[in-house]
Amino acid sequence: QVQLVQSGAEVKKPGASVKVSCKASGYTLSDYYVHWVRQAPGEGLEWMGWINPLIGDTKYAQKFQGRVTMTGDTSINTAYMEVNTLTSDDTAVYYCARDGDEASTISYWGQGTLVIVSS
């Protein structure tokens, strides 16, 4: 079955970077786009962008352009999302996700990775 397993929680200082991984199993990473969605404490869902792991093509929400980089390593079926120049506003749970076959939108989710930005 499809599973997305993310890396563990991180604590970072303002100005630092964080890189979250998302290991896919039950399917081939290059066959589907990987989306990243974040959720600040007590807030709603915020779509950050996607990567097409087959060719490395990406699309970022305007808010994250220039500060977020999404990559994929198809040899180990793993996607990555890096956020630079962290501020306290980046404290959130970050989810990787995949579209479904029928739904053509996000159907499978990772368990989430908590990133805390604090001095």
Added chain:
Amino acid sequence: DIQMTQSPSTLSASVGDRVTITCRAGQSISSWLAWYQQKPGKAPRLLIYKASTLESGVPSRFTGSGSGTEFTLTISSLQPDDFATYYCQQYYTFSYSFGQGTTLE
């Protein structure tokens, strides 16, 4: 990016009630709309896609309707397990976006 607006933000209801949540898109998105349910500390769960298609395994008391810019999610008879936060999401463009959420309490 397409703005998605949900109403109400919070909805007070009781078991057995029929409830409706509305989602409005900033421009026409045809039927490219999904609904998710999220419980505290958990990832969202897809309930409905293509505005009205029930995801496999989702109870039939959930129904979605609408097209263009106005959409609704209806729960016909609330069950204890349904108290959660609900989000709409458009996927008409390559840039997805979510509504701000509706908490059912």
